[in-house]
Amino acid sequence: MLAKCENIRDAVKSLIAGFWITFSVCSVGVHGQEGNGCGHTVLGTESGTLASQNYPGTYPSNTWCKWRLRVPEGRTLRLLFGDFDIESSPGCSNGSLVITDKNGKSSLGPVCGKLDASQKNVTFKSNEVTISFKSGPHRSGRGFLLSYATDQYPDLISCLQRGSHFSSQYLSVYCPAGCKNVTGDVWGNSEQGYRDTSVLCKSAVHAGVASDSLGGRVAVNRGRSLYTAMSPPLPMESSQKWDHYLRRSCFSAKNATTS
Template sequence: MSPAGGARAAPSLLLSLLLGASAPLWLRAEKLGDGCGHMVMYQDSGTLASKNYPGTYPNYTLCEKKIQVPQGKRLILKIGDLDIESQKCESSYLSILSSSTVHGPYCGNMMPVPKEIILDSNEATIRFESGSHVSGRGFLLSYASSDHPDLITCLERANHYTKTEYSRYCPAGCRDIAGDISGNIGEGYRDTSLLCKSAIHAGIIADELGGQISVTQQKGISHYEGVVANGVPSHDGSLSDKRFIFTSNGCNKSLSLDEAFLSKSQITASSYWEETNEFGQLFQWSPDKAWLQVQGLAWASNHSSNREWLEIDLGEKKRITGIKTTGSGSTTLNFNFYVKTFIMNYKNNNSKWRTYKGILSNEEKIFQGNSNSGDIVRNNFIPPIVARYVRIIPQTWNQRIALKLELIGCRIMQVNSSFTHSMWQKTSQSTETSLGKEDRTVTEPIPSEETNLGKKPKDFLMDFPMLRNQVVGNKSSSPSPDISRLNLPLAIVMRRRHRKN
């Protein structure tokens, strides 16, 4: 009996038919590989599409790509869209080949396309071939390992779901897939918005990695404000019955709105511009004007160089999860100043400056800033920056370097472990190598559920005086407790006390 969804054994004859040429040999050789379009593949998930998707795919193309997940895992595939102009799959088709099975070929109305394909192996070859045709979008599919049975595609929207609360896994590579989103992380998103693209916009997941999202549906609002965030534009939206918000870790508050933050923090710059207008009035575009909460002028540098910087001393080490930026705020011809791209440096006490790097590379991450002088743009740091000092270093700008900013984050001990992003559950390699031992400790999640000792954090607070006496009292008479079994905040304190003793 043939497996469901068009899967069947793959004898050599069938493979030769599937892999046979439908276009002339010289044409296939010339066009080999040009049928592949958008592709983002990470070790645990990815997204693939045909060339020009969702536009019409070209004639006589071939796209053949091997995908895989870690050894010991099974491969899960979901076809989000398939529109191939071929009734019998003779010249145009999509097929999925594993070591023992062929799924497909799929095209036109020849065979029902399964919503989900689960393979017995951890790898497969995706093969898309096109002949002569007039129309057709081609295909878009997503894949993940069997660790993520709740995988969805980049095309799923919130109004596809009826539950008030649910959790799903977004694959890597959904940011640049065509489809609108409306709203923002503050007020929520219109229920017609793409789920995974909205999650990238909100800073819940990174496009390079994908990740788990937790969604709550609420009553809709009359208007949704569109903003640019993490390289994704959202659009203004009209009244809807429902909207959705993402469950986050709570570390997304304005640091500059903390009590006495502006007085405790210090902001300096490499230089600032002093302008004298036609009436002889002097205006200082000094660094203290860089806060978004401060009305009036922005900070502007006196020089046009990518070595200019704006530095913020937070007063203490904090977890910084994002930044909002805007330009001079003026649209007049002479004052249309804004920063287009920038990089981030950070450090702690008695340490060297480090450059924030990409998640999957060892290269400095270049953030996309503003495209005009008035709109506010948000960028999230995944993983977050844990530091006392940060520097914004503009790389490209319009007319003159100028910006206002707001830092987003929280104090070190205010992180809720309900945050679902995997980067909070395991620190990325680039961050591990760039942070000291103490920094690596505090980037771990803080448990909010019962620990191995069967006690909740508040129970440890009650027992803390006794434990403190055991640790810092008579060391010869009291054995040290097993730090590895304690909840994280207490474990950090005890590690530090052990080092002192």
């Protein structure tokens, strides 16, 4: 499938200083999945996001799902687990996740239980992998949330990461496709900015500067501002009044068009 990238400047006005976000995105195609245990899934040629069924609730018993991730020839895959919580059992008999390469050889797993920080960021030398998840007769755990991108984007972040997770005033990160419907708070709006506890990538979609089907690079400036009799940083478009100091974010973007 042909992917076309364009940059068109479209600044979103803000009343305050805060996050400034720039996107450079490409159109993406959709690949297949199979099984009765698949959760939220957006799979594209440059990036995507997938999860076990019911995530972040408990996944059902005796289900399975397979996702095939494939990026263009000449590129390789980078995977990032935003969350991983599969019931621990001997030999992972009560549920597991396995990642295989295009030849069917196991690259990771079976794995269950929890992953430490070093295990959540995985790179492959291949442009294609298959992710297989199965649950057993018992169920205990949230399952998993996983995002991926090509090796062009080593600064890939999870849909769950918030502005407050970063200490730097300025950062540059890559948001994967598919974050809009992942559980996470969006506190604020594009006019007055977004609270620092909002999830970054979902906030960018909410502000109207990114399409959920497109991934994008994001440049962020973080700062504090004083608000008097302004809309509070509540989900979506609340109109209550307040006076307070808060770390907030606002957006300026280069939107992408596709054909």
